[in-house]
Amino acid sequence: MKKNVEDLLKAHNVSPTAMRMIVLDHLLDQQAALSLADLEKALAPADRITIYRSLRTFESKGLVHGIDDGSGVTKYACCAADCGPEGHHDVHVHFVCRNCQETYCLPRSRIPEFTLPVGFQPEEVNLVVRGVCQVCAG
Numbered sequence: 001m002k003k004n005v006e007d008l009l010k011a012h013n014v015s016p017t018a019m020r021m022i023v024l025d026h027l028l029d030q031q032a033a034l035s036l037a038d039l040e041k042a043l044a045p046a047d048r049i050t051i052y053r054s055l056r057t058f059e060s061k062g063l064v065h066g067i068d069d070g071s072g073v074t075k076y077a078c079c080a081a082d083c084g085p086e087g088h089h090d091v092h093v094h095f096v097c098r099n100c101q102e103t104y105c106l107p108r109s110r111i112p113e114f115t116l117p118v119g120f121q122p123e124e125v126n127l128v129v130r131g132v133c134q135v136c137a138g
C-alpha cells in the first residue's frame with residue numbers, strides 16, 4: 001500500500017481505515033472511471049455496502065466524483081487536487097467510448113460557459129462527449 005493514499009485521506013479529513021485505503025488506492029490506479037459493480041468485482045471479497053459508503057465519504061470530502069455518463073449507472077473517478085471537503089472545483093468534460101464503453105475524465109477540458117434564459121437557476125452541469133477513445137482509435 002502506498003504511503004500517499006494514507007496522507008491523501010488525512011489531508012481531506014477522512015480517517016484512513018484499511019477499506020478506504022484499498023478503495024482509494026484502486027481508484028488512483030485507474031485510467032477510466034469505475035462503477036460500484038466494477039469496484040466490487042476488483043476488490044472482492046469486500047462487500048458492496050462498505051465500498052459504497054467509502055465512495056460517498058470520498059465524494060463529500062472532495063476525493064472522488066460521481067459521473068452520470070448516461071448509462072444509468074454512476075461511475076466514480078478521482079478528483080483533481082483542488083477539490084476538498086469544502087467542495088468540488090474540477091468540473092470537466094467526460095468522454096464515453098462507444099467501442100470499449102469506458103468513461104474517461106478529461107480534466108483539461110473545462111465545460112464552456114453558457115448563458116441560461118432569465119429565471120433558470122443551474123445546480124449542476126454535466127457534459128458527456130461520445131466517440132472513440134485514444135486506445136481504441138490507435
Ligand SMILES: [Zn+2]
Binds near residue numbers: 063088090
Ligand atoms: Zn472533484
Ligand SMILES: [Zn+2]
Binds near residue numbers: 100101135
Ligand atoms: Zn475505447
Ligand SMILES: [Zn+2]
Binds near residue numbers: 065
Ligand atoms: Zn471526471
